[in-house]
Amino acid sequence: MSIQTKPRSIGKRHRLAKPELLAPAGNLEKLKFAVHYGADAVYIGGQKYGLRSNADNFSFAEMKEGVEFAKQYGAKVFVATNIYAHNEDIAGLEQYLRALEEAGIAAIIAADPIIIETAQRVAPKLEVHLSTQQSTLNWQAVKFWKEEGLPRVVLARETSIEDIAQIKANVDIEIEAFIHGAMCSSFSGRCVLSNHFTDRDSNRGGCSQSCRWKYDIFEEDMPMFSSEEDKFTMGSKDLCMLEYIPDLIDVGVDSFKIEGRMKSLHYVATVVNAYRQAIDSYMADPEHYELKQEWLDDIHKAANRPLNTGFFYDTPGAEDHIYEPEEKQAPYDFAGVVLSYDAESGLAVVQQRNHFKPGHEVEFFGPHGTFFKQIVNEIADEAGNPLDAARHPLQHIVIKTEQPVKPMDMMRKRVRP
Known part of the structure; x- marks a missing residue:
């Protein structure tokens, strides 16, 4: 792209x-x-x-x-x-x-x-x-x-x-x-589609983004697209x-x-x-x-x-x-935010934002030079109990990072090539 x-x-x-x-x-x-x-x-x-x-x-x-x-x-x-x-x-x-x-x-x-x-x-x-x-x-x-x-x-x-x-x-x-x-x-x-379709006034903060909906075209009450065909957006x-x-x-x-x-x-x-x-x-x-x-x-x-x-x-x-269904653009999902990092052990505490588990490829990045990729190895909760996955929203996860990270650095998970 x-x-x-x-x-x-x-x-x-x-x-x-x-x-x-x-x-x-x-x-x-x-x-x-x-x-x-x-x-x-x-x-x-x-x-x-x-x-x-x-x-x-x-x-x-x-x-x-x-x-x-x-x-x-x-x-x-x-x-x-x-x-x-x-x-x-x-x-x-x-x-x-x-x-x-x-x-x-x-x-x-x-x-x-x-x-x-x-x-x-x-x-x-x-x-x-x-x-x-x-x-x-x-x-x-x-x-x-x-x-x-x-x-x-x-x-x-x-x-x-x-x-x-x-x-x-x-x-x-x-x-x-x-x-x-x-x-x-x-x-x-200046759009008024939202007003007409949903009674939500786009100029008073209520736009329903009607242009992103799926539409069909009709001729004499008959749709021009078959049920198997994708509807269009605008x-x-x-x-x-x-x-x-x-x-x-x-x-x-x-x-x-x-x-x-x-x-x-x-x-x-x-x-x-x-x-x-x-x-x-x-x-x-x-x-x-x-x-x-x-x-x-x-x-x-x-x-x-x-x-x-x-x-x-x-x-x-x-x-x-x-005009056609959008392909998912982003190959990464937001996975977590770094809360703290211990330089001696190399362990970071990450607040979970989306599911990840050992074996996933992740990427750390931040505004002060942090940028690297790694495979997630073992993870644990803050009490040290091993976890097979980080699946609970906002849970604090302990993970060993291959390079130093800083608070407010982010972790994203690769979801497709």
Whole structure:
């Protein structure tokens, strides 16, 4: 599986001091791992006003804990308040925004003008970043929002590299762009299939991802596919711009945003780690930068769908959508998290996240150089009792590792060639 190859079409432009790597965090644990694995900032959802109502989302106490953890790494926390509000949503908005400010949140991501205006009025320490839900594509619209006092615009996913170049040439403002994750089959954020099919409003946080369902076509009440044939979907392939980090930096993107507040802990850590290495490598020596295959390999170990480059270089066509049942992309399953390691004995305590047993090939990885494969030999519980398998969720498993590991390193299990 490979990502579409696009030619480098962007000339050298003013370089940023360093672009921000912005990661999703569906809960407090994911926030901590995203930051630990290299995110400069994370975006989360609170209990109200966000577009991922099915995520775990954060209480104010969890926000405060997340902010304090992020500060230890010099990272920031943003909160999505990106719904389009109905009349009944407005009650309590001022109190909610003030509470975000008091929790130490650095910025909100908003689309509705009333949320933007209210935040500027009652919580002035909160930056307001314009959400991608506004579908901003051109420099004059970006200029409008700058004049409204916003320091950053999150561009629509449909924006091209050349569009970004024109925006940066005409408006002195921070630009945030999605560079990895799920794409929308509709114009981003404007789909109403979920509303019609399930009465779940995609613009109020309830999208049922109707584009990923299986469909049939009917002619005079007769299905065109036989019962033995696979039904079709109309979902888009996922976005991946790891191969084109130099283009994104050269054109002036200020914040590289990864989609996925509903994605797994393993997905968040793996993707953040790969982009962190690529960005740091390019910024350290742009003239001699080389994309490493191991970064791409890591992305594929967590990928849920085939990958492409979205709208950055051209308009996606039929080849950029998934009309047939998807093959499982990732050859690895998330198996565990390292809790502790004893250098003298070589024994690690691993918190189990998926079934594994002696004889399985596993891979350890982490943000500070940990990377190796080994076959699982004997395993035991923390009392030293031998186990034939790690089958209980979150059980603490003692395993001998062939190389040193660190707390918060991850273990994944190979499930297919």
